Amino acid sequence: MSDKKIRILIGKPGLDGHDRGAKYIARALKDAGYEVIYTGLRQTPQSIVNTAIQEDVDFVGLSLLSGAHNSLFPKIVELLKENDAEDIIVFGGGVIPEDDIPNLKKQGVEEIFTPGTPxxxxxxxxxxxxxxxGK
Amino acid sequence: MDIENKILEGSPRHLARAISMVENNSPQKEEIIDALYPKTGNALIIGVTGSPGSGKSTLVDKILKNELKKDQKIGVIAVDPSSPFSGGALLGDRIRMQKHSGNPNIFIRSMASRGHLGGISAATSDVTKLLDAAGYNLIIIETIGVGQTEVEIIELADIILLTMAPGMGDDIQAMKAGIMEIGDVFVVNKKDKDGADKVKKELDYVLDIKYHDNPENKNPIKMVSALNNEGIEELMNSVYNYINKLKKQGKWEDKRKTKIKKELKKIFSKKIHELMDIHINYTEKLDDWVKLLMNKEEKPYSLINKELKSFIKESEIL
Incomplete structure (x- = not known):
């Protein structure tokens, strides 16, 4: 009998030291029945991608409050592609201006959740x- | 199949995929494990166990740092509990080891226990085989934070580090059966904290009683501070010395034989269980049986024996 579980990596790229939001999401997704791995603070895009591959996750959720989302989010999407892991779905959250969202989506970030999202x-x-x- | 070759070539992506297949009990599982089995048996498997908060993940992080000097490929399996309510899990051991995640010689995988008791998950044993075949010559399994009876790690690991920290009970705790009996090397972590010396003394006392007649076999006890990276090299030296001693005494072979025996038993009874479920369909019948017992129309052993007999008669498998 197969028993497939959705696995999600919550990542904190860059030099942003605030992870209350990331921890909140990680915990809430655990309560929703998913297996959640959290990277901890200050990760490089490469280490997030390596972690996503080793953990064979289905989703990578990126949390960023520093303003560097326009460079870091697409960088992670690109590195996943380079490592033949473009099937991993990337979504993001944090303080992200509405104006930036269309461009991020164009670059392969599937969804963006801004503060206050239920x-x-x-x-x-x-x-x-x-x-x-496939789960 | 292609995936086995990719694993042997060292592709982390395919290794990770195969781990998921094993974990999810997918139909390809048995084929993959059996295909790779001839390539296994080369890795040293170290189990790290101990109570929650005793510093297992931090210790593993520092062991990685120490062992990397020796030009090894190291695999880590870190097990954390699944929620009994949602089935979800927050796998947090990795955070302490994350600085190694860019290193191509290290592969870290978090696993949820998925309802399995015993301190590891049901798939952990097969996952060690995948890492072994993929060329990881040192495999570290970190169990979930354990209590007194989660000792299944002895069926997987060649050697067990039992991590303890000050403030967790007296020498009577240390004399009890269960977890305290499975340690090969005892690690008193947080040695800078008050009470660490006392933990070491109590362990010494208990092990002196246990090995009263053959003190040469007494297990090593090492004091470390994983957080401050103190005592790790000495700890690992005593681990390797301990392994050499077991090998000289001929106990290493026995240990591996026992492991294989236990594994075969486990696979056998699991398969029988599955067969029974298919043929008797007992999960469905269970409610009826409960009714019979509640009304005292049946007795537990007679009922099950009767069902078993009819199963053997009807099925063509035996």
């Missing part, structure tokens, strides 16, 4: 991709 929206997003990730 956790249900994040879970709905993940569930909407369940078939796509």
């Amino acid at each position: 956790i249900k929206d994040v879970v709905d997003f993940i569930e909407s991709k369940r078939e796509k990730v």
